[in-house]
Amino acid sequence: MSEHSSSPLKTYVTIWLTLLAGTALTVYASTVDLGHFNAAVALTIASCKALLVALFFMHIRGASEKLVKLVVIATVFFLLILLALSMADYATRAWS
Amino acid sequence: MPGSQATHSQTVAVHGEAHNPALLHHFAEPQQQRDAASLGMWIFLATEVMFFGGLFCAYLIYRLKYFAEFSAASKTLALSLGATNTAVLICSSLTVVLAVYAAQHARRSMLLGNLILTIILGFVFLGIKAVEYNEKFEKHHVPGPSFQFSEVNVPGHPGQYANPSHAQIFFALYFVMTGLHALHMIIGIGIFVWLLVMAWKGRFTPEYNTPVEMGGLYWHFVDIVWIYLFPLLYLIDRHP
Numbered sequence: 001m002s003e004h005s006s007s008p009l010k011t012y013v014t015i016w017l018t019l020l021a022g023t024a025l026t027v028y029a030s031t032v033d034l035g036h037f038n039a040a041v042a043l044t045i046a047s048c049k050a051l052l053v054a055l056f057f058m059h060i061r062g063a064s065e066k067l068v069k070l071v072v073i074a075t076v077f078f079l080l081i082l083l084a085l086s087m088a089d090y091a092t093r094a095w096s
Numbered sequence: 097m098p099g100s101q102a103t104h105s106q107t108v109a110v111h112g113e114a115h116n117p118a119l120l121h122h123f124a125e126p127q128q129q130r131d132a133a134s135l136g137m138w139i140f141l142a143t144e145v146m147f148f149g150g151l152f153c154a155y156l157i158y159r160l161k162y163f164a165e166f167s168a169a170s171k172t173l174a175l176s177l178g179a180t181n182t183a184v185l186i187c188s189s190l191t192v193v194l195a196v197y198a199a200q201h202a203r204r205s206m207l208l209g210n211l212i213l214t215i216i217l218g219f220v221f222l223g224i225k226a227v228e229y230n231e232k233f234e235k236h237h238v239p240g241p242s243f244q245f246s247e248v249n250v251p252g253h254p255g256q257y258a259n260p261s262h263a264q265i266f267f268a269l270y271f272v273m274t275g276l277h278a279l280h281m282i283i284g285i286g287i288f289v290w291l292l293v294m295a296w297k298g299r300f301t302p303e304y305n306t307p308v309e310m311g312g313l314y315w316h317f318v319d320i321v322w323i324y325l326f327p328l329l330y331l332i333d334r335h336p
Contacts, residue, residue, distance in 0.1 A: 008197060009194070012190060012193050013190070016186065016187070016189070016190040019186045019189075020183060020186055023179060023182045023183055023326075026327055026331060027179050027331070030175075030327075030331035030332070030335060031334065031335065032335060033335045038332055038333075038334075039332040042327035042328075042331045043328075043332075045327070046323050046324050046326075046327050050320045050323050050324065053189060053316050053319060053320055053323070054316070054320065056193075057189050057190075057312075057316050058312075058313055058316045058317075065131055065135065067135055068134060068135060071138045071139055071142055074142070075141070075142040075145050075146075078146065079146065079149045082149050082150070083149065083152065083153055083156065086153050086156075087153075087156060087157070087160070090157050090160055090161070091160060
């Protein structure tokens with residue numbers, strides 16, 4: 001459908017190699033003591049990988065329908081509400 | 097818009113060109129049929145995200161509450177097997193996207209080969225997972241009456257033992273999350289076997305390949321779930 005890329009196959013292989021490199025990076029990062037930032041680094045790398053899969057392998061980047069993009073954004077939005085508000089509750093209960 | 101499409105379909109019908117067997121009669125044109133399938137698939141995936149999201153939320157809350165035990169329990173997982181499985185799934189995502197490309201460009205052998213590779217990689221993932229589960233059973237790390245997690249040191253606190261009942265919560269979440277993920281993999285393999293049969297019969301053409309595309313979306317979603325499960329369960333509490 002989208003003709004902006006001359007060779008999608010080359011893009012797919014590049015993304016695949018990037019994802020494998022990201023996996024190696026996150027395994028390496030887990031062995032380094034970063035204190036509380038270990039979780040943040042691991043989840044940031046995971047989110048970058050998920051974004052690459054969604055944009056290039058699931059073709060959100062080339063999706064012709066705005067409706068699909070709306071569904072994706074709404075999904076992420078509601079997931080963040082679920083996680084952020086729940087964590088804000090439990091993380092602050094001990095404060096009193 | 098709907099009006100103009102209706103007129104278009106009537107025109108097509110009048111000219112006797114509406115012979116595409118893959119086009120269902122309630123759709124005006126193949127593109128509209130494909131877009132409807134795509135939107136439906138994405139909404140289904142949205143429900144799946146919220147479904148797994150609840151489990152991720154439970155995991156994060158209990159990790160906050162029993163941080164020491166979650167760290168001790170996480171270190172008992174086989175990092176090399178988990179990392180290998182991540183790589184296997186990433187490779188399968190590549191074969192899926194190549195299969196979709198092949199279906200859209202009428203490259204039969206490329207399509208069949210990549211569908212077969214995807215199914216094989218799916219089984220490799222499940223096989224490695226089975227090895228991991230087996231190890232958990234042997235070590236009595238499966239929640240239940242035979243659960244054992246005694247005298248395991250809390251990382252960073254020498255001389256302090258992890259509370260087994262708190263560690264059991266980690267393993268309960270581990271088995272539910274990876275188990276549900278594995279169930280999705282089994283369903284995904286089933287879908288791809290069906291796609292392989294259809295592709296073998298030559299049902300997919302550059303004009304009609306929506307099932308390959310939608311099956312691919314499902315497979316990539318399952319891959320993304322694992323991309324988050326791997327660091328959360330195996331990695332974030334592993335540092336010395």
